[in-house]
Amino acid sequence: MSSAAAVFAKGKTALITGAASGVGLAVAKVCASHGMDLHLIDNNESALKEAHSSIQTKAKISTHKVDVSSLSEWAELKSSLSSTKLDFLHLNAGIGANGPWSDNAYFRKIIDVNVMGVVNGLNTFISDFDSNSSSPKAIVITGSKQGITNPPGNPAYNASKSFVKTIAEHLSFDLAKSAPSTSVHLLVPGWTFTGLTRGDAKTKPDGAWAPEQVADFLYQKMSEGKFYAICPDNDVDWETDRKRMTWTMGDVVYERLPQSRWREEFKEEATETMGKMKLGPKQGDAA
Known part of the structure; x- marks a missing residue:
């Protein structure tokens, strides 16, 4: 049996959310290095254009401005890609924020993007994966260590990442029966220097990993057939x-x-x- 990383191959098609920067862009570049066609999804149109320009490949690349919390925008995306079948789906888009218990908008924003962004993506594209095809396929969902160890200080974010961990685990179990050629993976970055974590910092701290290290680690764990890709960093x-x-x-x-x-x-x-x-x-x- 080939490893899950066999999905990274010329002629295969990948769709990645949160692909304009950080881990999403780094994973897109891994896909491109193997000759995969790419659909890059983000809500930042100018950043998407920059991301497109930064990827060196002869394969096809398309960019799509999508609010992942909007199911109707996912439906429009599906319609625009109606002639395409996905082989690799990386539901990576997420936001971080802080707010008090009295701030309903803080909870709703986090849940809409981090939770429903994943649910909407699965609702829309699961039909590309939920079949007993002989060709290797893969779904990756980006979680967080905060969704596992649950440190104080950001309950909505932690809860959202705990949710996607549970969803990914169920998806893995279910597809192992209905679509055994589709592997599922939970990517859990450590401290990574991205737009979500860097704040005003211009230089990567020594303790943090670069997004490219996270993408390489995901590829390694998929090669090993692992579901959990829990990344270390230079401090932990x-x-x-x-x-x-x-x-x-x-x-x-x-x-x-x-x-x-x-x-x-x-x-x-x-x-x-x-x-x-x-x-x-x-x-x-x-x-």
Whole structure:
């Protein structure tokens, strides 16, 4: 059986949201390097033009200004691509924002883009994937570590990324039965220097990864047949991520208060326990 990365091939067609910059653009360039045709989706038309110009390829590229929170705009996109069948769908578009519990608009904006942007994309294009084709296909959804470890400070964003994690897991399970040639992957970047995270900074901090590193990591994990592509960065390695995720799940298992790692009464215990954790090998690792 070929690896999931076999979808990156000349003649295949990719559609990527949030493709005008950051991780989306970096993944688009990986697709282009393999000769794939590209449909780049973003809500920033001028940035889309710049992204198009930055991609070196002889394959076809089209750009489409779409508000991913609008199902009607997805329907218009589908109609404009009616002669095209997708092989690779990357639902990557997302926003970050902060707001108080009393700010309904903050919650709605985050959910509309980060949650419904993914749901709308799946509703619109799942028919391109939900069949038992022999040709390899793939769907990638971009999540966040905040949707797994749930740190305090941004409940709407964390909840939105927890939602897409759950959606991706269900999609993987369902398509494994109905469309086994379609692989599903949850891409979880670490600290990545993008428009979402950089603020006013002009230079990438030493601890952050570049978007290109995230795209390369996704390709590596797809080559290994992994569903979860949880990226490290230059400050946080994979073992640290594993320990943090393990502690977080322990809040449920051991009936601690939620977000215990950040509560004063648990901080010392959390630090000491994670420091002593001996986690078993990952699937595929040597014992």
